[in-house]
Amino acid sequence: MTFTRVSAKSLLVDPSPLTVPNERYVTGFVESSGRLTPRIGTRLGIADIAGAWRVRLGIGRGRYRVRPGLYAVGAPTPASAVLVTANYKLSFDELRKRLSGIDAWIVVLDTKGVNVWCAAGKGSFGTKELVERLAKLSLKEVVAHRIIVLPQLAAPGVSAVEVATASGFRVVYGPVRAADLPAFLESGMKKDAAMRTVRFGLADRAVLGPLELVHAWPLAGAALALALLSALPFSGGFGSRLSAISSVLIGSVVLGSLGFPILLPALPFRSFALKGAALGTVWGLAGSILAAARPLGGVSLVLASSAIVSYLGLNFTGSSTYTCQTGTAREVKLGIPAMITAAALSVLAGGISAFSRY
Template sequence: MKQEEVKKTIRDVMPARDESSYSSLSASCAGNRIEVISGSIGYGDEEIKSKPESSTCHGTNPVIKSTSSDITFANRWDHFLARLGVKRNEHLIVPGLHALGKPAKDSPVFASANYTLSFDALRSALAGIDAYILVLDTRGINVWCAAGKGTFGTDEIVCRIEAVKLHDVVSHRTLIVPQLGATGVSAREVGARSGFKVEFGPVRAEDLPEYLKNHHAAEEMRRVHFTLPDRIVLIPVELNNFLIPLLVASIFMLLAGGYTAAAAAITAILSGLVLFPILLPWIPTTDFSTKGFIVGGLMALPFALNAFYGMIGEALWLRSGWALAYMLTMPPVTAFLALNFTGSTTFTSVIGVRREIFRYVPKMAWMSGIGIILIIVLSSMKIFGGM
C-alpha cells in the first residue's frame, strides 16, 4: 500500500475534531493499545533491557539476537509495570535485528519500536511464523508517538538497515512497517537510500498472519479503533501519574471541610481519571474540556445539594457558601484531567489541544481559585468561631 494511501486511510477513519486532527498526536501522547503493529521483550540472555545510546545505529559486527513468540511471566510483569507507568523509561528492548523462530533468507522482515509493549505484541502475534524483527531505537516510545517525534522515521530505518547489514541477511528487499509509523517514514526515501521497499502493514499486530497471506490489508485492518477496553487499559497509568495530587487534595479538603470535603476532592479527581475515559463517546459536546465540565458538574451536584440541605442547623450563608464551593472547585478539576486525556486518544490533535488550553484553562484556573479561596474563608470562620 502506498504511503499516501495509508495516510489518507488514517485520516478518513479517525473522527476529526478539527481540520488538523489527522496528526493524531497531542500534548502528552501517552500511547495506547491500538498503536501496535509492533510490541515488548523476550528477556533472554540475548535480550537484556538497556537504555539505547544515540550511536548504537552505527555499530560494527552486528549480532542477530534470538527471540520467540512466548510471553513469559517476566514479560507480563513488565507489561503490568508499563501500564502503571512505573519505571517509564526502562521498558526497552535492545535495538538491532532479532530472529523470531528460525528465519531463512526469504523470511519477512518487520520494523518495530524498542518499547517492550510494542515488541511483545508483534512477536506474540507472529506465533508459528519465522521472521526477522528490525528494532529501531525509539528511546522506548511506542510506534505511533515515536513516528510523530521523529525517532521512528526514515533516517533511523536506513541507518538501522545498514548497521545490521540486512542486505546480507535476507535475499529480498522488503521491509514491513507499522501503518501507524507512516507519519514518520518516507517510503520513497527509504527505498532510494537503502534499496529496501517499505510495505505498510495493518494497524494491529494480530492481523499480520492474515495480512501475510497476500500482503493485502482489508479496510478493517486499516481502521483505528478506540473502544472501551482500549480506554480502560489507560486508566492505571493515569491514576499513577496523579496519585500524589490526589493525596494532597484529599488531605487539604479533609483539614478544610472534613470527610465530606475530602470525598469531594477524591470524586472530582477520579471522575476525570476513571469515569471520563469510560464515558467519553457518550458525553455531549466535542471539546474534552466541556465534556469534563459536564461530568464534573454532575458529580459536584450531590455534594452541593448535601451541603445546602444536609447541614441542618447551620446558617443559610454557610450552607450556600459550601454548596457554591463544591460547584466551583470540582468541575474544573475534572475538566482539566479530561483535557489531559487528549494525549492518550487516537483522534485529537496538537492544534485542537492548544485551542482548548487557551480557551478553557484560564476558566478552570479562575473557578478553582475562587472556590479554594472560598473554602479557606469558610474553614477559617469555622475554626475561629466566626459563624
C-alpha cells in the same frame, strides 16, 4: 547447536548500554547466510505480563526497552518477511505474541523506549533511524527480497519514498494492530479498512486510566488542601465535614482519571475540557447533595470538581488517538485560565462557607 545466555548477549548485534529488564524472550539462535541471529519466543511469560502492568502504572516506563537489532521468529529464510518495530518492550511483546507459527525477521529500531506511534510523531521512529539501522544490520545480506513491513502507525515519521531511495528497500505499511499481522501476511500483504483504522474502543481506553491516576497525585494533594480549608472551623463536626468534602474531591480525581477515559464517547461536546467540566459538575452536584453541604460549600464543591475533572480530561488528549494539535492548543489556551478561575472561586467560596453560616 546450543549457547548459554552469556554468549547470547555477546552475540547480539549492536550492543548498547541500555537497561534490559530481562532477555528471556531470546530462546535460541537461527543460523542463516553464515550469521547467527537471536530467536525470540512468541509466548509471553509471567515477567512480561507483570512488566506490562508495571509500565501501565508508570513504573520504570522509560527503561522498559529491548535492545535494538535483528531478531528472528520461527525459522526464517532469506525469503521470509521482515517486520520492523519499536524498542518499547510493550510494543515488542505485543508484536511477538502475535507471531506464533510465523517465520519472519524482526528489526527493532532504537526509538528510545517509546512506542511506535509516539516515536513516529517525535521522529525517533523515522526515516533516518530506519535507513541507518538497515545498513548497520546489513539486512541486504540477510534477505534476498527488498521489502520491509512497517507498522502503519510508523507512517507519520517515515517517508517510504526516501527509505526506498536511501536503502533500496520498499516500505509496505502493515496493519495498525499486530493482531492483524498473521492475516495480513497470509493474504499476500493486503489490508482492509478495518486493519487500517485506529479503534480506541472501551478496553483500549480503560487500560490508560491507572497511569492517569498515578500522574494525578499533585491534584489529589491540592484537593485535600481545599477540603481541609472548607471543613473549617475545627469545632462542631470538623471531622465529618472533612471526610464528606474530601470524598467528593478525591472522588473527582479518581473519576477524572479512571472514569473519563471509559465515559469519553458518552460525554457531551467535542472538547475534552468541556467533557470533563460537564462530568465534574454532575459529580460535584451529586456530591454536594449527598454530603448535605451548605449553599456556598456546595458551590465550592461543584467549581472544584468541574475544574479537576476538566483538567484531567484535557490531559487525556495526550493519550487519545484522535486529537489534533490545533484543537488541543485552543483548549489549553481557553481552558486552563477558566480552570484556574474556577479553582480560585472554589477556594474563595469554600473559605467563606467555612467561616459563615452559608
